[in-house]
Amino acid sequence: MPRNLITMSKSNLLLQPESNRATLITFQRHLLERLPGIERSLVQLKNGSADAALFDTFTQEIQEICEQAAADGFALGGLILRPLERLLMRAGPTQLPRGELFAETLLLALDRLELAVEALIDERPLEQLKLDALVDGLERLVLAGAADFEAAAIHLLEAVTGFRPLLPASMGARPNSAIARSSEQIAADLLFFRLLNKQYEARSPLFEGRRQRLLKLALETNEEAGTPIDPVQLEAAVYIHDVGMMFLPESLWLKAGKLNEDERFRMQIHPVLAAGLLERMAGWQSAAEMVAQHHEMPDGGGYPRRLRGEQICAGAKLLAIVDAFEAVMFKHGDRGATRSMLRAIAEINACSNQFAAEWVRPFNRVIRRMLEK
Numbered sequence: 001m002p003r004n005l006i007t008m009s010k011s012n013l014l015l016q017p018e019s020n021r022a023t024l025i026t027f028q029r030h031l032l033e034r035l036p037g038i039e040r041s042l043v044q045l046k047n048g049s050a051d052a053a054l055f056d057t058f059t060q061e062i063q064e065i066c067e068q069a070a071a072d073g074f075a076l077g078g079l080i081l082r083p084l085e086r087l088l089m090r091a092g093p094t095q096l097p098r099g100e101l102f103a104e105t106l107l108l109a110l111d112r113l114e115l116a117v118e119a120l121i122d123e124r125p126l127e128q129l130k131l132d133a134l135v136d137g138l139e140r141l142v143l144a145g146a147a148d149f150e151a152a153a154i155h156l157l158e159a160v161t162g163f164r165p166l167l168p169a170s171m172g173a174r175p176n177s178a179i180a181r182s183s184e185q186i187a188a189d190l191l192f193f194r195l196l197n198k199q200y201e202a203r204s205p206l207f208e209g210r211r212q213r214l215l216k217l218a219l220e221t222n223e224e225a226g227t228p229i230d231p232v233q234l235e236a237a238v239y240i241h242d243v244g245m246m247f248l249p250e251s252l253w254l255k256a257g258k259l260n261e262d263e264r265f266r267m268q269i270h271p272v273l274a275a276g277l278l279e280r281m282a283g284w285q286s287a288a289e290m291v292a293q294h295h296e297m298p299d300g301g302g303y304p305r306r307l308r309g310e311q312i313c314a315g316a317k318l319l320a321i322v323d324a325f326e327a328v329m330f331k332h333g334d335r336g337a338t339r340s341m342l343r344a345i346a347e348i349n350a351c352s353n354q355f356a357a358e359w360v361r362p363f364n365r366v367i368r369r370m371l372e373k
Contacts, residue, residue, distance in 0.1 A: 021120075021121055023072045023073065023074070024072075024074065024117055024120055024121050025121060026072060027068060027069060027072045027074050027077065027117060028114075028117045028118070028121065030065065030068045031065060031068075031113070031114060031117065032114075034061050034064070034065060035110065035114065037061065038058065038061050038062070038110065039107070039110075039191060039195065040188075041054055041057065041058040041061075042058075042103045042106060042107055042191070055088075055091075058088070059085075059088040059089070062081060062084050062085055062088060063085055065077070065081055066078065066081035066082060066084075066085055069081055076116060076120075076131070077113060077117075079131075079135050080109055080112065080113050080116075080131075080134065080135060080138070081109075081113070083109075083135070083138035083139055083141070083142050084106060084109055084138065086142045087105075087106075087138070087141060087142055090142070101149075101150055101153040101154065101157075102149075102153070104153070104157060105138075105141065105153050105156060105157065108134070108156075108157060108160060108161070109134060109138060111198070112129050112130075112131060112134050112160070115129055115202075116129055116131060118202075128208055130159070130160045133156075133159040133160050134156070134159075134160050136159075137152070137155065137156030137159055137160065138156065140152050140155075140156070141153060141156060161209060161212050162209060162212070186232060186283075189236070189281065189283075189284070190232070190235060190236060190239070193236050193239035193240050194211070194239055196239065196240065196243050197211050197239040197240070197242075197243060198211075199246065200242060200243050200245060200246055203246070203250060210326060211238070211239065213326060214238050214322050214323065214326055215235060215238045215239075217322045217325065217326075217363075217366065218234055218238050218318060218319065218322045219231055219234065219235070220366045221318060221321070221322065221359065221362050221363045221366050222234055222318060222362075224362035224363075224365050224366050225358075225359065225362040228314055229314050229315045229318065230286060233284070233286040233287040233290065233315065234287070234290070234315055234318070234319075236278065236284055236287035237278075237287040237290035237291050237294070237315055237319055238319065238322075240274050240277065240278055240287065240291055241271070241274060241290070241291045241294050241319060241323065242270065242274065242323075243273075243274045243277065244269070244270035244271060244272065244273030244274035244275075244277075245270050247270070247273045248266060248267065248269075248270060252266060252267065268295070268303040268304050269304065271291055271292050271293070271294060271295055271303075271304060272292060272304055274291045274292075275288045275289070275291040275292035276288075278291060286313075286315065287315075289313050289315070289316065290313060290315035290316045290319055291316075291319075292304075292316075293305075293307060293312050293313055293316035294316045294319040294320050294323060295320065296311075296312045296316060296320070297320075297353060297354045297355075298312065298317075298353065298354070298355070298356055299353040299354075301353065301354070302354075312356070314359070317355070317356040317358075317359050318359050318363075320354075320355060320356075321348060321355050321356075321359055321360065321363050322363070324347075324348060324351075324354070324355070325344050325345075325348055325363075325367075328344035328347050328348070329344045342371075345364070345367055348360060348363070349364070
């Protein structure tokens, strides 16, 4: 579908009286009731599951949501869901790849649909969701042959999120992990962690895309350093490290001004809360250590335990750098992408007491390549 037609359809949606707030709330309730089951199915599709009954049930769930959007006069829902229906119908008889990229594409589309409904209900703009790029990419996927599917899916994911997918189908299975569990169990846990992170990011539109940026930078820096950190444990730590914030009042961690002493003390327990979640799940102890220590500093000035130097694990040292980089980029975002990035690099390199030098060096090389692009 041409881009201008997508924009026209989306604009018409906003003018349709039948798509009023009450109707959108009804559709949202219908959508949220089905999403948990759909996302569980996606874990198995992500691992290339050939379970025909599972695939049929998943397809039926998508069809029912699409029918509900049509019944409610929610045109934007149809624009997103109808291509998904056609993709699922094709994936059955023609065996389109049902692995990582297929699942990531479906998850992104459903995630954007959920965010779009929330934005319309709250009367917030839709531009940052890049729905035109999403619908255009989905239509291209529907038309793509099996041989072209991977390239089309990668293009869609990059166009909407701003980042190339980290684990395309051509890369095969995830890197070997120290976790002595099946790949399906690991994938299920990681999806759960992503969903928790998604709930955290949904607390503010300013967090949009934060997870993807942090994950890309953390994994690339780890690889640049020779992959001394288990990538799967690092991925889990990226998803979970700030989830502890959700156990604190939003008025505290979304506060725009300076925190007082009592507020600072309360904020400093968030790594402990998040790490506690991972510690209670088999196989994620390394990720829990990274999360618990990601605000520690080499000079002992961090929190919550005031660890020093080698007492801090490598993953926490890396996570501290990429987390701080993202925070500075956000702080100076009004200066433009390149200027805010240069400011963030300068601040990271100037804080020798706060960040581990052995991780600043590979981080700098990764950032340099990003700037060269």
